[in-house]
Amino acid sequence: MTATTLTAAAPGATTAPVQPTLLRLATAGSVDDGKSTLVGRLLHDTKSVMSDQIAAVERVSRDRGLTGADLALLTDGLRAEREQGITIDVAYRYFATATRSFVLADCPGHVQYTRNTVTGSSTADVVVLLVDARKGVLEQTRRHLAVTALLRVPHVVVAVNKIDLVDFSQEVFDRVEAEVQAVARDLGVEDAIAIPVSALDGDNIAERSDRTPWYAGPSLLELLESIPSSEDPAHEAFRMPVQLVIRPQGAALDPSHVDYRGYAGQVASGVVRVGDEVVALPSGRRTTVVGIDLGERTLEEAFAPQSVTLRLADEIDISRGDVIAAAADAPAPTQDIEAVVCWLGDAPLRPGQRLLLKHGAKTVQAFARTIDGVLDLDDLGAVPADSLSLNDIGRVTLRLAAPVPVEDYAVSRRGGAFLLIDGHDGRTVAAGMVGASLRTLDPAPTRPEGDEEWDI
Template sequence: MTAAETADAAAISATSLLRFATAGSVDDGKSTLVGRLLHDSKSVLSDQLAAVELASRNRGQETPDLALLTDGLRAEREQGITIDVAYRYFATARRRFILADTPGHVQYTRNMVTGASTAELAIILVDARNGVVEQTRRHAAVAALLRVPQVVLAVNKMDLVDYAEPVFAEIAAEFTRYAGTLGIPEVTAIPISALAGDNVVSPSATMDWYGGPTVLEHLETVPVAHDPSVEPTRFPVQYVIRPQSAEHPDYRGYAGQLASGVLRVGDRVTVAPSGRTSVVERIDLLGQSVDLAWAPQSVTVTLTDDLDISRGDLIAPTASAAPGSQDLTATVCHLHDRPLTPGARVLLKHTTRTVKAIVKEIPSRLTLDDLSQHPDPGQLAANDIGRVVVRTAEPLALDDYAVSRTTGSFLLIDPADGATLTAGMAGEAFTDAAGADLPAGADSSDGWDF
């Protein structure tokens, strides 16, 4: 590696931000864990804590119910469960965090898909008294499906099993075996009591048999940083900037956020879907010209040629440009209460581009409990995960989801009311327990209406 490349890598790795999600069955203590994490790391404002203490006293509780720090909806407080995804932002001296507290009830599995779609780490909780249950396996499967790089198993409520090491060891072993069948490479298991604070921020004095990190220590030190230079460079155009000023009479800049990879001045690039090529002339970042930019920076790019480029076009290096295609086979999670059926006319949103599309087939539906496949289900209902074959009206430059979580994902939208119907992952995003890919369906090259 040259000195310039070494400097580039150092600059790219300078930021330290971890996005993580929590998941688990109902009453496993997710919200309490998040509340304890925020409280003990001094990330709660005094007025927020005062409001929680008052609400707890009104309920007849002597100690603050830390779950109220994240369960903000009235229905959540009344029912004592998490319904919506609650996002929290906090920081320590070592790292910044974006946390998504996702629901545990099977009815809201689709909400976990939303919260974990951008997560770099997932904390899956289990109740030490119940061990690995059906919903635990379901959440592990969703984490594997979304290719969350790091998985933590938090065995909660250890205080209710007398902090017994054999109980923890048995649960950790069972979950690790199941995670292995999903293709999750490594699981970090941590015994905790969110209510008492054991091993959340501070080490537990009652579990001296455990020598690993606390939850916060692991979050602060887990190596989730990746090198954008190894990813394919993708720059979806969000907006075309034409200032029309005397100072810059010919300025034509393409603004957007780098979805992946590194873009450099002098790179020869191809614009999708037109296929026209040019060379990167300038990159502007926060009002300053720079020699390179990396994901997920937001920049403005100018090219040496005056090309017809607009919102929805995708700029990528010519040597690694994604081929455009109108035929798409993908794994999807259906989010809407209205079922998805073959023949449905939808809008497909990929990065900044939205095109018309038709759902041609639904070859299979996945049963997350045992990873079995149900062929030709006829439709996908809310929370269902399955395979779909889609034909788009215009070519799209999609990568496989296994290559890029950003440019390999898409949404299906109802053209009538704009409702989000389905979240999709292009290519073979998931494999079953035997390692075999889900069926891709029949040949999708004939019989399209477009």
Template sequence: MSVTIETSATSLLRFATAGSVDDGKSTLVGRLLHDSKSVLTDQLEAVEHASRKRGQETPDLALLTDGLRAEREQGITIDVAYRYFATARRRFILADTPGHVQYTRNMVTGASTAELAVVLVDARNGVVEQTRRHAAVAALLRVPHVVLAVNKMDLVEYAEPVFAAIAKEFTAYAASLGVTDVVAVPISALAGDNVVEPSAHMDWYGGPTLLEHLETVPVGSDPSEQPARFPVQYVIRPQSGGPDMEKWRDYRGYAGQLASGVLRVGDAVTVLPSGHTTTVAGIDALGVETDIAWAPQSVTVRLAEDIDISRGDLISAGATPVPTKDVEATVCHLSDRPLHVGAKVLLKHTTRTVRALVKEISYRIDIDTLEQRSAPEGLAVNEIGHVVLRTAEPLALDSYTDNRRTGSFLLIDPADGTTLTAGMAGEAFDTVRTDADGEDWV
């Protein structure tokens, strides 16, 4: 049985923008917000005032997203800027990510939860190194949909051959990464061509505007197609007295957010990592009993048998992952402190945190060519590579390719709680090996 979560009029699309420096990402985001009537009057007045102080006659729409003082002074995006806006057809959460190489980790952060990535290209420069890097990151993170926005078409006289050549080159490169859903749109963020309104200068283009595509692209998936994964966040056992205490005397519920799939009363489930099996006796959503729950609902699940379950355990239905202490993963290192072999870290997977040891750094990935390179010095900030970890307790990880929620994890510094590395269990995509290249402490 299929489960319909939302209608197209109320669905939510999370998407990220990426591209090289000065390709116009922040201007594009500002144009989207402005032309979709998603900018408050006082915000627009502040941008107009700031623009006039710079001697600009028209509002600099990039200021709607570049909120850090350093960003405004340098005219670049540094941090990920999240913006919420809505149209009559859909709601959006947008992550405007930086274009500089040294902020690749920020692009990883913004794209990690995105269902669509908008990769901008300056029509004058075409596909450049950073364009390929961001396409590779989108492929690595398994972003389902990619839009190639060929920007600044006004500066190439809206020439169709320029757009066609860039679209052909990018689509071929994306296909080599395994990205097959690529839609190319010629735009001018500064002038507003094909962003929200169709362009009068490009009658040769018969496709949708950028906003039209964002409003109509399929989002999410049928939760019935994925196995159910329910990480336990909290065990509910009412202890206080009162007139209804008799009703709650034997109540034991497991609260959390369904990471994927569908749970129904009567379903056979396995509790991991213990491996105990039982059935779902009841589901409570917002204090009301229901027969069914689907991702990403937050509910309380009651089981038919009393089993020793605590925070961090995983209630699983359908195909069940095999708990393991040996984890192989593709990782993006986020910290300025390098990640070395032998490092003792904490591994956070869903609601479970365990000690772990970095046993091996097999290689780092040259994100420009996807070639494998040796990593004798470990992984530096922004570098992506393959690691082998050994954990103190078994973890029930899915492959990231199969499940982005339960196939991802974080490595944390046990001394100060700093997030070090973002990991994706299993191979994210095939790479080409070009050069050759600890003991369990738990």
């Protein structure tokens, strides 16, 4: 779908008043596609930068012999980033217009820092994918589209950047857009919208450019203001991972505290009300909510993403990492997980490897049973593999030491996401999505030799 097709309203349609909302977006793309410059341009054109910051950027740009301000300096804050001219870490920026507030994650483009792109895109409502109009779709473009598809980011905006360097050619834009759309379709990305832009000069960033008369769609900022936010987690089933069991230390001295026992955490999704029947997972014990506390206040209901303390009718064994869920549709805890992972570790993942799996507030030991395939970025299909290397995207089967109430990632981004951690040094080595698919036939899995039972 192109941006042009979104601009025409249906006959007789009325425009609802725009309410100020929050949109989370992330940038992605290959090295030197202009991501930081685009972010700097958005900050500049929405007047979200202080005058002294602009003056500093202009001074540094003059010292470098540039004729104009290098707006990438507004986001590349690390010394190594400024010296090398690349983005290394995820830079979070905040800006707003009259109708919307934005939280933007400027992610690196270098293959070495794909792990940072996974982090920045994991909570995004929109990914702005930059493509150099001169180069078209590259391997890193495919990788970032694959990550976007696996993370189920609701919207993708393709900014075909540096359109000024190809003389604002409609033919070049149409060719690049067709390449991107073909890859997006193969990966299952249904909502990808292309816009021709020049981040350096501001064409089609905040306002539509006269230098692309053939383009009838909105500017990038206009599109971002109109894209709906992701689905409200309050509309999903109730889930709350327990962060802390509260038992006042003065209970033995103060009679008013003797009967108090609460379970504190952030509501991950849904709504819980006093009187609701809930279940503690993984134990499966059912009980009823008799009280909801928010600081010194008592509530009748709580919803995502509030952090509250629940009081339950029965004294059941609940500890940190357990999940309190709606009894009517609670997920079934399991020790066996099939998932797609983005491997972020420097050392490869091999069958038989032992790791730690972190899901919500719970961490359990995990065992890599099989590697069921790795994504081939050339034909976007899965091919057999005996290991996963840095930045590989592959399908694996894990065996856990204890049951965990995971959900399918297609049903719940929160309930279906997990991390894999190296138990020796505590580093995060993978981001995983339960039940996600590489959209191809499963190749024969690679299993550890001589271990048929895969006991943890």
